Amino acid sequence: MIMKLNMNINTSVAAIYAMMLLLVACSQERTLFPTEKTDRVPLNVFTSFKADVTTRATAQPLPEGSSIGVFLIADANYTPQSNVKYTCQPDDEWTSETSVCVGGARAGLCAYYPFGKVTFSADTRTTLKNQAYTEDADWWYAKDNAAVTVTNLSPEIEFLLEKPYSQLSLEMIRNGRYPLQCKITNVRIELENGDPMVDQGTFDIKDGSLQNTTDVTSYSYPTSGPMHDTGLGVGEAARDTTCNYLFVPQILASGLKLTLTIDEREFSVIVPQADLGELIAGKRHVVRLDIRGGIPINIVEVTTKEWQSTSLDGGDATTIKDTTEIIIDGGKVGTEDWASDPTENGSGAL
The missing domain is CATH 2.60.40.2630 (Immunoglobulin-like)
Incomplete structure (x- = not known):
């Protein structure tokens, strides 16, 4: 009877341990179901052209296969992540091999499109220069939207792209x-x-x-x-x-x-x-x-x-x-x- 009870306890401990392993990803701090401000979850990304730069009544999503570069802005709560590539998959799902992760504090986020077209300094700065138009010189960006709070409890962000030039x-x-x-x-x-x-x-x-x-x-x-x-x-x-x-x-x-x-x-x-x-x-x-x-x-x-x-x-x-x-x-x-x-x-x- 005692042996059977020990076996049940061991099985329960193993199950709990397995569940804990499933909740760990992105870093040792990230969980799929955050309960504390220190928990980190992957960012969910959506990207569109701003409504006022299209003839449609709402923002127009980017087509499948498009890629953007995402920046997590450095502050007291976050170490920066720079130029993280996100690609649009079928059904407007955006994926990345290296996700940006957010915790309990508001995350500052910005992006640009197309990925790889712009050269940045160590942070989110680049150079604008007068020049003859070429497609290679043409790009978009989405600045950090102070009105939107992105945290581990609401890890969604929609980047609205506009022209810098x-x-x-x-x-x-x-x-x-x-x-x-x-x-x-x-x-x-x-x-x-x-x-x-x-x-x-x-x-x-x-x-x-x-x-x-x-x-x-x-x-x-x-x-x-x-x-x-x-x-x-x-x-x-x-x-x-x-x-x-x-x-x-x-x-x-x-x-x-x-x-x-x-x-x-x-x-x-x-x-x-x-x-x-x-x-x-x-x-x-x-x-x-x-x-x-x-x-x-x-x-x-x-x-x-x-x-x-x-x-x-x-x-x-x-x-x-x-x-x-x-x-x-x-x-x-x-x-x-x-x-x-x-x-x-x-x-x-x-």
Whole structure:
């Protein structure tokens, strides 16, 4: 009888020990069913493009196969975890080989997309720099949302992605009255009164702040390159040609002066400050130019649009939607939602 009782006790102890082993993961502090502030559980991740950068009423999830980099921000309660890769699986489930783990204290979290595209310093900071647009330079981030409390009792986070850059697009049309070849070999961008523009700065995805900025008085972008050996050729009528540039978001102190070298001659035009007074993060500012004889360059319109990519990792296309329109000098100034599909918006400057 005593032997049977001992066997039952041993069996119970073994079962309890096995259950304890099942509750340990991620670190010796993590449990699947947290009961104390020191218990750690894996983070559950969801990721979407912000609703205001799509034409949909709600945030649009990233497509299957997309990967983001997640940062657990260092504070008194947490040792940082940097650039942890999470990948979207079927049914919008996000997985990681090395999970971010959270405890009883609020966890600060931020992320970027696509994974591996951005170079960071030791923490959540990277560099923004004015440059000709390329797909490789285009990315998104999600800053820490102070309104959301992520702990071991509520370990879910939804990252809402937005753009750190502002985009300036020059859409050029060759008018039928322009008599020459219309080869553009250089584009210079500067402020009308000679004031400097912000050229680059240190950007922190943790809070979206920009610090340690440096200035420049003008940018000169050659348009020759592998695709345009002798310059950028501008076609007639609907065959418009677009040069796209990424800019550090900033307020413009005066009108934007554009100088184009066309058929070996320089022609300038001023975009009034009233029409474009700020380069806004997440916006695509479009200046439509008509190249013609007599008055060589004419501004047809200046528009500001929401900027949302459609092509990375197989994302669905978003469309352009007018929200405001003001007629000025035969052109218009408007605000629209925007899709950055290269087939819709032209190529980057080369």
